[in-house]
Amino acid sequence: MFRYILRRLLLMLPMVLVALTVTFVMVQMAPGSPFSSQRRLPPEIEANLKAKYGFDQPKLVQYTRYMARLVGFRYVAQRGYQWQGYPDFGDSTKYKDKSVNQIIKEALPVSAVLGLFAYALALALGLGIGILAAYKQNTWIDHSANGIAMLGIAVPNFVLGPVLVLIFSLTLYWLPPARLEWAYEWGYLRIPTLRTLLLPALTLSAVYVAYIARLTRTGLVETLKQEYIRTARAKGLPEWRVVTVHALRGAILPVVSFSGPALAFLLTGTVVVERMFAIPGLGAYFIDAANNRDHFLILGLTAFGAIALMLANLAVDVTYALIDPRIRYE
């Protein structure tokens, strides 16, 4: 098992390298300049800016310097490469005084807390609805659960969000329409108040509730027909134990494999919901970076997203082995 994880981790390195190289080439090919703004830049001023970020160098030199920075060597004018000892994603060109590391450090915890909460919400609601639907198969409960799930998948979050805001914020005045307020702050880690977190988390989780409910129901309907369930019932176990422990364990595997990428996506920031609710997470930067041709920020976020996705997939595979004793990795 340990060797398996190690091998997977080592394999990640070339994959991240490929992802970064492809992104680097694509960013270079995209039209538009990172320094354009509402006003035009006179050429000498643009030249100074380009020199500051090293964009006046040949592409290959830029690529080498960037990769060197990623593994901890920073190129400093006149002094050459210098060891700084940590992976450095470079400087943002839009946010003039910030490094990409700094931006990720500030924004990631916010996205992660929101994502985690939304996912917990999705898991609780999704599993609940799924179990209920499978257990009361083909009754009105099953059908209405199915309906809710279809609605959750079909209604995009940029419709659901404003509708929730309209109902709960602008008509009933129960919850604020946007922005998080902070209940606790420890350095970069900030915990928002439940009141402000509820609407964005609900908007974010709707689609996951739907998927999880459907996956759970399908899996559970299948496992409930298995021989070992009959055995469990024959042993005289209470019904809730049969369903939630014995059957669910076998039925939940599809939910687990769905959860990996879903979690990676949720934790690293969601573009639409964060923008809609003015949440200072990583998601807002994704659009900004692309729109502003903020080269290093795009690269940094891509690398970060890729690593998060791969780690999540690895976690899924490990969880498989933990849940299902039939699965072994050599």
Add this chain to the structure above:
Amino acid sequence: MARRAFLAGSAVVLAACHPAEGEYFGNTTPPAKQRLVFENISEPETLDPAKTQSASEERLLPSMFEGLTTLHPVTMEAITGMATHYTASPDFTRFTFYLRGHPNPSGIRLPDASSLTLAPPPPDNIPARWSDGGVVTAHDFLYSWRRAVAPETAAGFGIAYFNCIENAAGIIAGKIAPAKLGVTARDDFAISIQLCRPAPYFPSLLWTFWFCPVPARAIESAKKGGAEALWMNARNIIVNGPFTLARWRPNDYVVLRRNPRYYARSSVRLEEICFLPSRDEPTMLSLYKAGLSHAIPGKFLTPEAVAGLRGKRDLKREPAARISFYSLDSLQPPFDNILVRYALNMALDKKPIAAYLAGGELPAAGVVPPMRMFPPLQSLPVTVDGQTYDVLSSDPAGARTLLAKAGYTGGVDKQGKRISFKLTINQRPRALKTAEILQEQWRQRLGIEVMIGSVTESIWAEAVSNKRYSGMIEDAWTANYLDPNDFLEMFGSPGATGATWTSASFDGELERANAAPDATERLHQLAEAERTLMRVMPIVPLYFDSFSFLQKPFVRGLWNNPGDVPLFKYTSIDTHWRAS
């Protein structure tokens, strides 16, 4: 798709505002404290005045840093800032400014805005102080300006305004040492500036961020610590303006707090200002409606939102010192033919665009928006083959005649090919709608085909600044200082617009106008320069903008001036306000 979704969001928020709901948009309960929450639209890119590039800082920085002069919050004219008096040489190439604290300042006393506050203005002979207690001296300006033009600072676009100072252009280009900038400290409280061309408008330029003093001590000690940017941390920052940085949470808020050492502290009423970067219109509108923000500045509400808010008493409107126009490539056919350019402009009826935008925009004939003492250009008769046409008026028949004279009868050239050109616009719904209105007019009235290409902002901005586009491109200019010269100078070589036309004789005309010793004579000559420009017609002028903004009824003393620069120094909150 996402953008359309956001627009739909606006409609939802506005739908929640039923006409019967009252004369104001949403919650009007004032806060208990002097704490203003201001919608700043987007996240500031930096708080370093020299490096600023975006409108977000335009609303933030004037509260933190104050230049030699500052802005009158209503009229936008230059008023006393760190300096109280100045002298100018007769040809406007040498200026001396006397700072607060100078024992015997001479020359012209700058006006102040004391009529806007109840507190008496502080006496001129008491020096202004930084927020750490240090005195603001001429040497601070020397340090800041040399730093701003130094190439390694990599300053923002506004640094181009330094070009009128001796040696500045050479320093920015890296050819001359920053110490050679044409600025000297006559004593601790007097600073002399040698210009390389006449600039009677120079005092009104000095409020802009690029000319603001920055704290040498904080910057140098941050540099020694290895990271210059750290000087902008709330812990390290030193300011000379009415408010200082209390907290900055990226993409969440920037909080400014009253600076107790500001020279006119007795007139500052607000304790705290919180700037939000909400960005999307539905989010902004719902925060405002719920009472979680107190004001939304101009030029951001879409025409659809403005239409939806019509009749609300907290929706206000002010004319803007801004022109929207289309730049064209007059070096390539068919626009290299001046008659074609005349025809394009004369064929248009610009009123429908103003009607669509619905915010009180004015159809534009020239390039300088209406200003005090400078009425807008209305007509310009040009004689072609013995017949006189007003090339600035809407005259479709005349346009067709001129187009035929240029060899394109009915919009078709001698080989039977119809004129068609590309129009590049910035990807925003209002730009597209405007372009479609004009496309239709050119098609119907001249038989010309226009292909509209909508691109993202950064591609559009790069195309404009490099003048790399074909046909025509959307363009606009907002005044940084309220003077006709700011609008005319953008057509001087090498040109700050997308228009490819430049001319040494026009540059000379502008320079002569600015050298005119008499102010009235100068404006007269500038008006003549505008006529020269429109006779060449390197652009198609469209409309002078106006700003529509929202402001809760309990906010006092916050004006939207023509440059959309809010000054919070005079603002307060009427905590006892109640709807009648």
